[in-house]
Amino acid sequence: MTQKLAIIGNGMAPGRMLEELFEKAPGLYDVTIFNAEPRVNYDRIMLSPVLSGEKAYEDIVIHNDGWYATHGVTLHKGAKVTEIDRHARTVTSANGITASYDKLVIATGSLPFIIPLPGHQLPGVLPYRDLDDVEKMLEISKGKGRAIVIGAGLLGLEAAYGLKRQGMDVTVIHLMPTIMERQLDPAAAYLLEKALTERGIDIITKANTKQILGTDKVEGIELEDGRVIAGDMVIMAVGIRPASSLAKDAGIAVNRGIVVDDGMMTSDPNVFALGECAEHRGTCYGLVAPLYEAARVLADRLTGGSAEYHGSVVNTKLKVTGINLFSAGDFAEAPDREEIVLRDASAGIYKRLVLKDNKILGAVLYGETGDGSWFFDLMKRGTDISQMRETLIFGQSYQGGTPLDPMAAVAALPDDAEICGCNGVCKGKITSTISSKGLTSLDDVRAHTKASASCGSCTGLVEQLMTLTLGDSYNPAAVTPMCTCTELGHDDVRRLIKAKGLKTIPAVMQELEWKTSCGCAKCRPALNYYLVCDWPDEYADDYQSRYINERVHANIQKDGTYSVVPRMWGGVTNAAELRAIADVVDKFEIPLVKVTGGQRIDLLGIEKEDLPAVWSDLGKAGFVSGQAYAKGLRTVKTCVGSDWCRFGTQDSTGLGIRIEKFMWGSWTPAKLKLAVSGCPRNCAEATCKDIGVICVDSGFEIHFAGAAGLDIKGTEVLGLVKTENEALEYIVALTQMYREQARYLERIYKWAKRIGLDEIRRQIMTDEEKRKGYYERFVFSQSFAQVDPWSERVSGKDKHEFKPMATIGYSQAAE
Amino acid sequence: MDQNWIDIGHIDDIPLRGARCVKTPQGKIAVFRTADNEVFAIEDHCPHKGGPLSQGIVHGKAVTCPLHNWVISLESGRAMGADEGAVRTIPLRNIDGQLSMSLERALIAAE
Numbered sequence: 001m002t003q004k005l006a007i008i009g010n011g012m013a014p015g016r017m018l019e020e021l022f023e024k025a026p027g028l029y030d031v032t033i034f035n036a037e038p039r040v041n042y043d044r045i046m047l048s049p050v051l052s053g054e055k056a057y058e059d060i061v062i063h064n065d066g067w068y069a070t071h072g073v074t075l076h077k078g079a080k081v082t083e084i085d086r087h088a089r090t091v092t093s094a095n096g097i098t099a100s101y102d103k104l105v106i107a108t109g110s111l112p113f114i115i116p117l118p119g120h121q122l123p124g125v126l127p128y129r130d131l132d133d134v135e136k137m138l139e140i141s142k143g144k145g146r147a148i149v150i151g152a153g154l155l156g157l158e159a160a161y162g163l164k165r166q167g168m169d170v171t172v173i174h175l176m177p178t179i180m181e182r183q184l185d186p187a188a189a190y191l192l193e194k195a196l197t198e199r200g201i202d203i204i205t206k207a208n209t210k211q212i213l214g215t216d217k218v219e220g221i222e223l224e225d226g227r228v229i230a231g232d233m234v235i236m237a238v239g240i241r242p243a244s245s246l247a248k249d250a251g252i253a254v255n256r257g258i259v260v261d262d263g264m265m266t267s268d269p270n271v272f273a274l275g276e277c278a279e280h281r282g283t284c285y286g287l288v289a290p291l292y293e294a295a296r297v298l299a300d301r302l303t304g305g306s307a308e309y310h311g312s313v314v315n316t317k318l319k320v321t322g323i324n325l326f327s328a329g330d331f332a333e334a335p336d337r338e339e340i341v342l343r344d345a346s347a348g349i350y351k352r353l354v355l356k357d358n359k360i361l362g363a364v365l366y367g368e369t370g371d372g373s374w375f376f377d378l379m380k381r382g383t384d385i386s387q388m389r390e391t392l393i394f395g396q397s398y399q400g401g402t403p404l405d406p407m408a409a410v411a412a413l414p415d416d417a418e419i420c421g422c423n424g425v426c427k428g429k430i431t432s433t434i435s436s437k438g439l440t441s442l443d444d445v446r447a448h449t450k451a452s453a454s455c456g457s458c459t460g461l462v463e464q465l466m467t468l469t470l471g472d473s474y475n476p477a478a479v480t481p482m483c484t485c486t487e488l489g490h491d492d493v494r495r496l497i498k499a500k501g502l503k504t505i506p507a508v509m510q511e512l513e514w515k516t517s518c519g520c521a522k523c524r525p526a527l528n529y530y531l532v533c534d535w536p537d538e539y540a541d542d543y544q545s546r547y548i549n550e551r552v553h554a555n556i557q558k559d560g561t562y563s564v565v566p567r568m569w570g571g572v573t574n575a576a577e578l579r580a581i582a583d584v585v586d587k588f589e590i591p592l593v594k595v596t597g598g599q600r601i602d603l604l605g606i607e608k609e610d611l612p613a614v615w616s617d618l619g620k621a622g623f624v625s626g627q628a629y630a631k632g633l634r635t636v637k638t639c640v641g642s643d644w645c646r647f648g649t650q651d652s653t654g655l656g657i658r659i660e661k662f663m664w665g666s667w668t669p670a671k672l673k674l675a676v677s678g679c680p681r682n683c684a685e686a687t688c689k690d691i692g693v694i695c696v697d698s699g700f701e702i703h704f705a706g707a708a709g710l711d712i713k714g715t716e717v718l719g720l721v722k723t724e725n726e727a728l729e730y731i732v733a734l735t736q737m738y739r740e741q742a743r744y745l746e747r748i749y750k751w752a753k754r755i756g757l758d759e760i761r762r763q764i765m766t767d768e769e770k771r772k773g774y775y776e777r778f779v780f781s782q783s784f785a786q787v788d789p790w791s792e793r794v795s796g797k798d799k800h801e802f803k804p805m806a807t808i809g810y811s812q813a814a815e
Numbered sequence: 816m817d818q819n820w821i822d823i824g825h826i827d828d829i830p831l832r833g834a835r836c837v838k839t840p841q842g843k844i845a846v847f848r849t850a851d852n853e854v855f856a857i858e859d860h861c862p863h864k865g866g867p868l869s870q871g872i873v874h875g876k877a878v879t880c881p882l883h884n885w886v887i888s889l890e891s892g893r894a895m896g897a898d899e900g901a902v903r904t905i906p907l908r909n910i911d912g913q914l915s916m917s918l919e920r921a922l923i924a925a926e
Contacts, residue, residue: 559865
């Protein structure tokens, strides 16, 4: 019988545990999750890049709503559990939801430690723990001003860097003489402090905060020595403590954290604890790698296994762009310890290894961290390094006299060497998965192995492994570049176009350091679209960067002739239109007339030179371009709806025509096909379209992210709206969100999969401000887009496109 | 050997990073103008499946065929990258923007 598994908390540790559980024993448990935060599981390690603007929330979602649905997990969002009743085996949340359990996992994580200084409750005093904190910081940072960060540990420094990137002045206050003293020795701390100061961050060490100043919001702080620093926000990043009070109240044994054994079991055999709230052999871990190791053990235990967790050795990397820092193990000095140090002042490099009995005890690397994983590996294994002691500090590529081939280091790693610290993925697992599954992209490798899927700092290593396994067919880079003209991926380019206000293709290529003088056939159409989308009023469309179909507004065929599809609004036509089409077919001897899947008529086999004349005749009958060639709005397919059909609930034909008239002419990342069905019998096949509407008695059910091409996929429901006006607004807003975020040529279902259905629903269905913003930007953009390209060309635009430059006759040629 | 230069028009008749066609008894010839104002003429017939190269996107000194994305060098007429094949290049003369091409070689080849 299916057992009930309840989980309190929806962070990265229980998320990973569930992945393991569903892989080992799908269907064994009926899972219910209570999440105090109102969202899905996201990558908390990546909050710093979100704060600095280098990533967006959508980029760091680990499990979207679809994942929970697929695995039949009930996720209560915004539900903070306030009570565990171990006798009745139930948990109850503050908003009154009760769930019973056979097994319970407590994964409440940790709470940021707030020093109870005078003024600590003022608005503007923030911890740095979750996305809400980041959003509040970003809000305050809009007003620029100064941020004060108390605590120069890993989190504090990442917050300082992020806020600096957002344009604030930043002061970091640290109690100890050197920063990050738990991870760094004084020499590395000095180099780091210098690098951060060069980035404009003020650091005050040996400073104790006396009080936070302000009357109704933060105005600054006063230090013990009397110094006053004015500021608009105070970030407390002085540490965390396990969130164990819930367990304690339920009578479960709690020390600093919730005490667990090697099987992650608490003092109650039906209750387990996982993540930052747990205390294992006296240690509470705050980094993701050990939590993931423990998650694996717990998943095994929950499926009847007997795996044991024995604690972890951890390493640290700082996620500040341009600063390379690695530290692992114990590096304090002691009489029985030796050390090896390498310094290169001009290059800003510092490396220190601490040895005992010919084994590595600790490592600190600054400036050049490529050998970090190798040292870490030697350390975890307890490898005797006496044979290579002389050259050890120079790194792996120096060992055994091997040449300085950057690939050699990775090639030489043993199969069980850990590549991805966050997810505990070793080299052998990555290379064998690449081969057995035929993986070719970094995203595939992330999906199948989890390597590089959390903090991303091992991406370089994973890519080297891909190159080793796949040979030259794989071109490594931190992200999959748009094309060979750049190292940047589509998302980076889109973000930078906005951030730097780039408004022409040459400006993009110059500022983003394109490697070719004028791009290629892959990047130029993409850039042209991004610029059209982002600057509809200012950007001058670059026709020479458009694919031929969009340049001549017809579809090229294999023999070099073109096909022409006039728009038939909502698939409705009449005798006059059909007569005009028939006349055009006769006059231009068009070889094939075919009805399309989008409810209109395709005229095939037209010579390019005849196109303007064909359009002229069609235009006289009222036809405009059907844009059947465009990465843009194609068709809105409809059924006959309530006007005719005995089952129809709404005027689906009318709504379809209205949507098409509103949205025609818009450019989108890839083609966009819509449909409106008048009842759930769905004769317009709306549930496999990019966006579809199913009319019901109570209103309009909006669907999206369907596919019926290379992939076949039913749509997802966006939501139900009551009126036609709302239906139009929501569909338009969704389209604009897709226009602004998707990568060129990425259909809406692929974009939705990447962003997360939940996030899209949230922005379109519940966030009115966002929705209105999208809607208004679409409307603005349409004022420049809705010009019929056919009539423009009938009037003489781009004449050169349709005529040969010259015609050379036999006599001329033979002269 | 005297070359027979036939006037085909002015460089400004071709868009920058674009192409135009010239119809000849031997078939269409595509005349390209690069971003750097260099001009090239090649057969308008991709070596892969005969796609009209004049309709492709011009980048650097190459064009990408609109049918299946083969990239053809405008200088040599040869397919670039992994693909193999070539089209004929046609001699083209640019005197102060006035373009003319020589079909002599083509005619000899055709005879």
